[in-house]
Amino acid sequence: MDATKLSADIEQHHKPPVVIVEDLHVKYKVYATGKRMRQRGGKILNTAPRGIRTVHAVRGVSFVAYENESIGVIGANGAGKSTLMRSMTGLLTPASGKVYARSRPNMLGVGASLMPELSGERNIILGGLAMGLTRKQVDPLVDQIIEFAELQDFITYPMRTYSSGMTARLKFAIAAVRQHEILIVDEALSVGDKRFRARSEERIREIRDNAGTIFLVSHSMRSIRETCDRVIWLDKGKIVMDGPSEEVVAAYEENKESNK
Amino acid sequence: MSEIASIAQANGLHRIGARPHLWPYLKSAWERRDFISTMARFKIRSRLERNRLGVIWLIITPVLDAIFYGVIFALLMGRDRPGGYGAFVMIGVFIFHFFTGCLTHGAVSITGHRSMVQTLSFPRITLPFEQVVEEFFSCLPSWILLVVALPIFGHMPNVRWLLIIPLMVFFTLFNTGITLLVARLTVHIRDLTQFLPFISRVLFFSSGVLFDVDKLFASYPWVITIYDFYPPYQVLELARNIFMGDEIRPIDNLYWIVLPIAAVITFIGGLLFFWVAEERYGRD
Numbered sequence: 001m002d003a004t005k006l007s008a009d010i011e012q013h014h015k016p017p018v019v020i021v022e023d024l025h026v027k028y029k030v031y032a033t034g035k036r037m038r039q040r041g042g043k044i045l046n047t048a049p050r051g052i053r054t055v056h057a058v059r060g061v062s063f064v065a066y067e068n069e070s071i072g073v074i075g076a077n078g079a080g081k082s083t084l085m086r087s088m089t090g091l092l093t094p095a096s097g098k099v100y101a102r103s104r105p106n107m108l109g110v111g112a113s114l115m116p117e118l119s120g121e122r123n124i125i126l127g128g129l130a131m132g133l134t135r136k137q138v139d140p141l142v143d144q145i146i147e148f149a150e151l152q153d154f155i156t157y158p159m160r161t162y163s164s165g166m167t168a169r170l171k172f173a174i175a176a177v178r179q180h181e182i183l184i185v186d187e188a189l190s191v192g193d194k195r196f197r198a199r200s201e202e203r204i205r206e207i208r209d210n211a212g213t214i215f216l217v218s219h220s221m222r223s224i225r226e227t228c229d230r231v232i233w234l235d236k237g238k239i240v241m242d243g244p245s246e247e248v249v250a251a252y253e254e255n256k257e258s259n260k
Numbered sequence: 261m262s263e264i265a266s267i268a269q270a271n272g273l274h275r276i277g278a279r280p281h282l283w284p285y286l287k288s289a290w291e292r293r294d295f296i297s298t299m300a301r302f303k304i305r306s307r308l309e310r311n312r313l314g315v316i317w318l319i320i321t322p323v324l325d326a327i328f329y330g331v332i333f334a335l336l337m338g339r340d341r342p343g344g345y346g347a348f349v350m351i352g353v354f355i356f357h358f359f360t361g362c363l364t365h366g367a368v369s370i371t372g373h374r375s376m377v378q379t380l381s382f383p384r385i386t387l388p389f390e391q392v393v394e395e396f397f398s399c400l401p402s403w404i405l406l407v408v409a410l411p412i413f414g415h416m417p418n419v420r421w422l423l424i425i426p427l428m429v430f431f432t433l434f435n436t437g438i439t440l441l442v443a444r445l446t447v448h449i450r451d452l453t454q455f456l457p458f459i460s461r462v463l464f465f466s467s468g469v470l471f472d473v474d475k476l477f478a479s480y481p482w483v484i485t486i487y488d489f490y491p492p493y494q495v496l497e498l499a500r501n502i503f504m505g506d507e508i509r510p511i512d513n514l515y516w517i518v519l520p521i522a523a524v525i526t527f528i529g530g531l532l533f534f535w536v537a538e539e540r541y542g543r544d
Contacts, residue, residue: 002263003262003263003264003267006264006267007267010267010271016271016272017268017271017273018273019273020264020267020268020271020273022264087276088276089276089378089381090276090277090539090542091378091542091543092543093277093543094277098264098265098275098276098277099275099276099277100264100265100268100273100274100275100276101273101274101276102272102273102274103274103381104276104381105381106379106380106381107378107379108379109378109379114375114376114379114380115302115373115376116375117303117306117307118302118303118306119306122302122306125298125302126295126298126299126302127380129292129294129295129298129299130292130295130376130380130382130386131380131382132288132291132292132382134294135294135298158306171379175379175380
């Protein structure tokens with residue numbers, strides 16, 4: 001990406017850029033023993049030279065994201081989608097290239113609960129406070145969040161007892177309560193049921209319409225079509241296509257068909 | 261600066277992975293003081309709610325510690341034990357507990373909240389701060405008990421007891437510095453989590469919590485000199501001097517100068533040490 005092209009692109013959009021990703025490369029090291037588990041001799045110290053393999057997960061990705069955009073990120077497993085998202089939040093250091101953003105993005109992913117030992121309700125309050133709300137702002141929102149996540153019956157239980165679907169629902173409901181400048185949703189909606197998915201997609205559109213920028217990583221092309229106006233298709237760490245949803249999704253699906 | 265960087269800057273974008281400036285960073289941490297106090301309260305409550313005796317455990321545990329170690333060491337030392345040994349041990353155990361709590365629990369204040377750090381973006385320094393607040397309030401019931409119980413040992417309240425307030429301020433500053441230090445160190449060296457409980461026990465048995473350093477090391481003056489510049493020991497001695505009086509526990513007034521300086525240096529040092537690695541937290 002060169003600067004002249006970038007300025008022209010920004011000029012053309014009439015909207016302020018929120019994220020600029022410049023020729024990003026991410027590599028990470030994987031400790032591979034090269035053997036199957038059982039063959040490995042019992043070592044006492046964890047210092048023995050293990051076969052270290054470098055995985056070049058993102059290979060020169062550049063793009064600019066603007067205000068009011070919801071961007072779908074698609075691609076096969078291992079295409080580098082999550083790696084790209086994680087380096088946008090600063091959780092991975094790029095090997096080269098840079099990410100510029102208006103603020104550090106919040107990232108909803110599948111996985112562990114916020115504070116496993118605390119009840120859902122306390123997690124809501126702490127999540128809201130961590131995102132920078134005051135106690136006065138959070139308190140009236142608690143019931144609204146519980147209702148959105150449909151967790152009325154479980155809200156006093158510790159979050160560690162929640163199923164993965166319940167955890168994802170609660171995390172999304174907490175994050176969605178605030179207007180975000182940049183929000184990354186990495187497969188977090190795929191664990192919810194159909195009804196919850198529809199409502200969360202609705203909420204994503206609302207955040208986008210209020211000057212937010214959303215990245216949605218998903219394998220559900222229906223989700224992508226309904227919530228995103230732009231799609232980035234990644235394959236083997238590179239951008240294959242970046243453009244309007246319909247076009248990119250159509251090309252992606254065609255490609256998948258012809259590969260069968 | 262590259263052209264792209266200047267375009268980014270002109271549009272109000274910052275580089276992700278670059279360290280935030282210290283002042284805005286501390287300001288955004290201060291804006292989250294509600295988060296810090298609420299989290300401390302929730303964590304203490306959820307820890308205690310599962311036990312029948314609940315909050316009373318915050319008093320029972322240090323009392324049992326003081327009785328157990330007090331009796332053992334009183335028997336071991338016989339006549340050599342310091343005067344007013346009951347009060348001596350109680351002050352030592354109850355106050356030192358704040359330090360060891362910060363040391364062992366502070367170490368996991370970042371690594372223990374991995375999921376939260378990876379999901380939400382907030383100044384990470386709020387987590388070690390929360391841990392200090394949590395330790396402080398966990399100790400508070402036992403300190404109140406201490407003030408109530410001291411008259412039983414014949415130490416009557418007087419105006420000088422108010423000096424405990426500035427003393428606790430310095431102690432908290434020092435402990436915060438230590439918490440920030442171990443919070444970051446554990447991120448780099450996970451093995452510390454295994455090692456720190458041992459360190460904390462070593463410090464408990466070597467910091468003059470249970471014995472009189474001046475008597476024990478009377479023939480090794482250089483050891484006493486080390487203790488004279490060791491903040492947790494200074495805190496214990498100052499507290500004993502405040503509560504038990506100059507006659508029973510005389511003190512070198514230099515402590516009132518050395519301790520505040522050491523506390524401020526540790527605090528600022530810890531703050532900078534933690535801040536420098538801000539973007540590192542949450543990475544695996």
